[in-house]
Amino acid sequence: xxxxxxxxxxxxxxxxxxxxxxxxxxxxxxxxxxxxxxxxxxxxxxxxxxxxxxxxxxxxxxxxxxxxxxxxxxxxxxxxxxxxxxxxxxxxxxxxxxxxxxxxxxxxxxxxxxxxxxxxxxxxxxxxxxxxxxxxxxxxxxxxxxxxxxxxxxxxxxxxxxxxxxxxxxxxxxxxxxxxxxxxxxxxxxxxxxxxxxxxxxxxxxxxxxxxxxxxxxxxxxxxxxxxxxxxxxxxxxxxxxxxxxxxxxxxxxxxxxxxxxxxxxxxxxxxxxxxxxxxxxxxxxxxxxxxxxxxxxxxxxxxxxxxxxxxxxxxxxxxxxxxxxxxxxxxxxxxxxxxxxxxxxxxxxxxxxxxxxxxxxx
Amino acid sequence: xxxxxxxxxxxxxxxxxxxxxxxxxxxxxxxxxxxxxxxxxxxxxxxxxxxxxxxxxxxxxxxxxxxxxxxxxxxxxxxxxxxxxxxxxxxxxxxxxxxxxxxxxxxxxxxxxxxxxxxxxxxxxxxxxxxxxxxxxxxxxxxxxxxxxxxxxxxxxxxxxxxxxxxxxxxxxxxxxxxxxxxxxxxxxxxxxxxxxxxxxxxxxxxxxxxxxxxxxxxxxxxxxxxxxxxxxxxxxxxxxxxxxxxxxxxxxxxxxxxxxxxxxxxxxxxxxxxxxxxxxxxxxxxxxxxxxxxxxxxxxxxxxxxxxxxxxxxxxxxxxxxxxxxxxxxxxxxxxxxxxxxxxxxxxxxxxxxxxxxxxxxxxxxxxxxxxxxxxxxxxxxxxxxxxxxxxxxxxxxxxxxxxxxxxxxxxxxxxxxxxxxxxxxxxxxxxxxxxxxxxxxxxxxxxxxxxxxxxxxxxxxxxxxxxxxxxxxxxxxxxxxxxxxxxxxxxxxxxxxxxxxxxxxx
Numbered sequence: 001x002x003x004x005x006x007x008x009x010x011x012x013x014x015x016x017x018x019x020x021x022x023x024x025x026x027x028x029x030x031x032x033x034x035x036x037x038x039x040x041x042x043x044x045x046x047x048x049x050x051x052x053x054x055x056x057x058x059x060x061x062x063x064x065x066x067x068x069x070x071x072x073x074x075x076x077x078x079x080x081x082x083x084x085x086x087x088x089x090x091x092x093x094x095x096x097x098x099x100x101x102x103x104x105x106x107x108x109x110x111x112x113x114x115x116x117x118x119x120x121x122x123x124x125x126x127x128x129x130x131x132x133x134x135x136x137x138x139x140x141x142x143x144x145x146x147x148x149x150x151x152x153x154x155x156x157x158x159x160x161x162x163x164x165x166x167x168x169x170x171x172x173x174x175x176x177x178x179x180x181x182x183x184x185x186x187x188x189x190x191x192x193x194x195x196x197x198x199x200x201x202x203x204x205x206x207x208x209x210x211x212x213x214x215x216x217x218x219x220x221x222x223x224x225x226x227x228x229x230x231x232x233x234x235x236x237x238x239x240x241x242x243x244x245x246x247x248x249x250x251x252x253x254x255x256x257x258x259x260x261x262x263x264x265x266x267x268x269x270x271x272x273x274x275x276x277x278x279x280x281x282x283x284x285x286x287x288x289x290x291x292x293x294x295x296x297x298x299x300x301x302x303x304x305x306x307x308x309x310x311x312x313x314x315x316x317x318x319x320x321x322x323x324x325x326x327x328x329x330x331x332x333x334x335x336x337x338x339x340x341x342x343x344x345x346x347x348x349x350x351x352x353x354x355x356x357x358x359x360x361x362x363x
Numbered sequence: 364x365x366x367x368x369x370x371x372x373x374x375x376x377x378x379x380x381x382x383x384x385x386x387x388x389x390x391x392x393x394x395x396x397x398x399x400x401x402x403x404x405x406x407x408x409x410x411x412x413x414x415x416x417x418x419x420x421x422x423x424x425x426x427x428x429x430x431x432x433x434x435x436x437x438x439x440x441x442x443x444x445x446x447x448x449x450x451x452x453x454x455x456x457x458x459x460x461x462x463x464x465x466x467x468x469x470x471x472x473x474x475x476x477x478x479x480x481x482x483x484x485x486x487x488x489x490x491x492x493x494x495x496x497x498x499x500x501x502x503x504x505x506x507x508x509x510x511x512x513x514x515x516x517x518x519x520x521x522x523x524x525x526x527x528x529x530x531x532x533x534x535x536x537x538x539x540x541x542x543x544x545x546x547x548x549x550x551x552x553x554x555x556x557x558x559x560x561x562x563x564x565x566x567x568x569x570x571x572x573x574x575x576x577x578x579x580x581x582x583x584x585x586x587x588x589x590x591x592x593x594x595x596x597x598x599x600x601x602x603x604x605x606x607x608x609x610x611x612x613x614x615x616x617x618x619x620x621x622x623x624x625x626x627x628x629x630x631x632x633x634x635x636x637x638x639x640x641x642x643x644x645x646x647x648x649x650x651x652x653x654x655x656x657x658x659x660x661x662x663x664x665x666x667x668x669x670x671x672x673x674x675x676x677x678x679x680x681x682x683x684x685x686x687x688x689x690x691x692x693x694x695x696x697x698x699x700x701x702x703x704x705x706x707x708x709x710x711x712x713x714x715x716x717x718x719x720x721x722x723x724x725x726x727x728x729x730x731x732x733x734x735x736x737x738x739x740x741x742x743x744x745x746x747x748x749x750x751x752x753x754x755x756x757x758x759x760x761x762x763x764x765x766x767x768x769x770x771x772x773x774x775x776x777x778x779x780x781x782x783x784x785x786x787x788x789x790x791x792x793x794x795x796x797x798x799x800x801x802x803x804x805x806x807x808x809x810x811x812x813x814x815x816x817x818x819x820x821x822x823x824x825x826x827x828x829x830x831x832x833x834x835x836x837x838x839x840x841x842x843x844x845x846x847x848x849x850x851x852x853x854x855x856x857x858x859x860x861x862x863x864x865x866x867x868x869x870x871x
Contacts (some may be wrong), residue, residue: 141374227708238716
């Protein structure tokens with residue numbers, strides 16, 4: 001037991017190694033990305049400066065990076081809730097649209113409310129619609145054993161198209177492109193500086209990640225989700241109501257994804273436009289897998305993705321490197337992280353130290 | 364077969380198996396789950412290659428690289444889980460891979476049908492060739508499998524647990540089919556764990572246990588008791604007797620509990636028993652006679668079709684599993700690695716799993732890090748878990764220590780008055796077994812009621828105050844420990860009704 005004091009505990013080692021894995025994968029991806037650039041006759045150092053360094057050195061750029069990252073924080077966290085419970089909620093995109101429309105409609109129709117009340121109503125409304133969208137596949141899974149991957153993918157099409165239809169037919173701002181009217185000022189999440197830059201939604205997203213981290217590490221609920229996600233049968237045998245957990249985590253996931261839509265509408269744009277999301281929901285899935293379903297990891301990875309996204313635009317303006325290359329780089333990072341995680345799993349979660357511990361297990 | 368051995372991941376699944384099967388006889392292989400029956404069968408059929416040893420067929424040494432090799436040499440298998448394509452018709456399934464072909468490359472259906480017709484009339488199998496396999500009953504599907512083997516000219520036929528999925532009527536049909544195969548001069552290897560079938564049909568019986576060959580008996584000389592004790596392992600020698608304390612009031616009453624028959628389960632049939640405080644009720648039986656169904660039904664993990672389970676007079680059936688557990692039930696599940704632990708989680712989380720809401724750890728749905736550390740450390744010490752640290756993964760522990768983690772959780776942390784333990788010492792070494800026994804008895808001293816479902820007869824005899832025997836989902840009888848003998852229990856385990864032998868039933 002004294003050994004606990006002297007060497008870092010295994011949980012610390014494991015946390016260290018999972019961060020290391022992402023870092024190493026990122027570096028390898030950058031290296032392979034550089035090779036591709038060299039083949040195209042570009043200068044990798046210059047490209048990486050535009051992509052990764054320039055956005056961070058100006059205050060303006062930094063705020064834009066944060067703005068880009070905000071919806072990804074929400075969708076990444078949304079994915080985390082479901083994936084932790086081993087439920088694959090691919091329906092984040094649809095849930096995000098549902099939340100966006102609810103926020104927009106509540107935002108421009110309810111007049112004469114103080115901002116705190118108006119915002120609270122918008123938040124509640126968006127979360128309820130998002131949760132409701134996720135409830136459908138959750139119940140189908142628990143009651144009838146329908147696999148959630150199929151139902152959530154299908155629901156993405158159904159929901160996002162219903163939303164588009166609703167916007168075009170009922171909530172359209174006359175004379176404009178297919179979008180809703182501007183929401184009232186009392187429902188706006190204030191932007192820090194200029195459009196397209198970060199708004200108060202970022203703060204809410206960061207707080208949510210911290211709360212989620214606490215939930216998963218310190219609460220009975222989080223501990224149950226963790227057990228059910230890793231071994232459903234053992235969770236059931238230890239008296240955990242796994243079916244209820246599946247439904248709750250799915251609904252939480254849908255609610256948080258909906259907040260991602262709300263943030264875009266009330267924070268970034270001020271209105272909801274048809275097909276505004278370039279795939280935030282799908283990016284969220286990638287982010288939560290890279291972050292290994294750790295809410296704080298989601299924060300870091302989402303910021304990284306925000307950087308790549310804004311840096312990619314920067315790159316597109318400043319150089320002849322095509323935007324596709326940035327997608328390739330993202331893909332490479334993802335692939336290497338997955339490979340690294342698999343290797344890590346095979347070694348029982350510890351990369352760099354020999355298993356000297358097993359000797360003590362004798363007798 | 365000579366000296367066949369097979370190793371998986373450093374563990375011997377089979378060790379030096381000597382087996383000789385005489386032509387034209389029915390040879391049965393019996394043993395518990397995990398005894399190595401399936402491995403042996405897979406080696407004979409070419410699906411696995413042995414690490415050591417040789418196989419002789421008609422005196423010639425043979426080696427199979429794959430199942431096709433074995434098939435070519437006349438070895439056929441009727442698998443436990445059928446290898447059929449449900450969408451295709453019977454005749455299409457039967458000729459799959461050996462289709463007679465016309466000159467133009469099309470399947471010669473006429474030739475196929477006449478081939479099948481001949482095989483069917485030779486072996487007295489009735490089947491409608493035009494029916495789609497998915498619509499057949501399980502028994503008919505099995506006949507398709509037999510037909511498949513026959514038209515491939517198999518001389519040596521292996522039946523792998525052929526009766527496990529059949530109704531009694533279908534079993535009768537199958538056994539008569541097998542007998543007619545024998546009369547045609549075929550050699551049959553019949554793998555099963557149901558003793559009474561084996562005794563009815565086999566000429567010779569070989570018993571396997573934990574990968575070793577325990578013995579081969581001629582059917583004439585085989586008596587049930589001998590077979591049972593050969594099968595259930597650890598020679599039935601009972602050291603120590605159950606702890607004598609007078610039992611308290613009734614705590615659990617199960618009445619006429621039934622579950623549905625499914626393809627993989629024979630179901631429970633009118634299970635009734637009662638259990639008192641400070642009492643251990645042992646449920647004996649050969650593996651696969653309803654033990655898993657019973658524990659799952661009691662815990663609400665399997666739907667019951669009728670009957671009742673009352674704890675302190677309160678009905679439990681129909682409640683969710685979590686609600687049932689909250690009435691105070693501690694469980695030692697049969698498979699600690701898949702049902703008892705989350706192997707990928709630290710020991711610490713495994714000790715508190717499912718009991719996180721204990722007031723020792725925190726309040727209002729949260730847990731205090733320091734309390735968790737303190738409580739788990741204390742429990743690990745109390746239950747003597749030998750581990751590198753609380754943060755080490757459960758997968759790093761030995762089997763005995765994994766079981767101790769479960770004991771620490773279920774006995775140390777969970778509040779309970781009823782304990783349901785299934786095969787709590789499977790695969791453990793002697794020291795760990797003793798530890799588990801001590802813990803179960805100390806729970807009994809604390810006025811708890813213990814339901815011990817075990818396929819180890821010696822374990823049941825060592826611990827139980829009363830013993831019930833499960834056979835094909837039914838309770839054959841409940842006897843007091845003082846009235847129980849290995850012979851009596853063995854006969855009940857083999858499904859031989861013991862009422863005539865003066866076995867006393869208690870209660871309804």
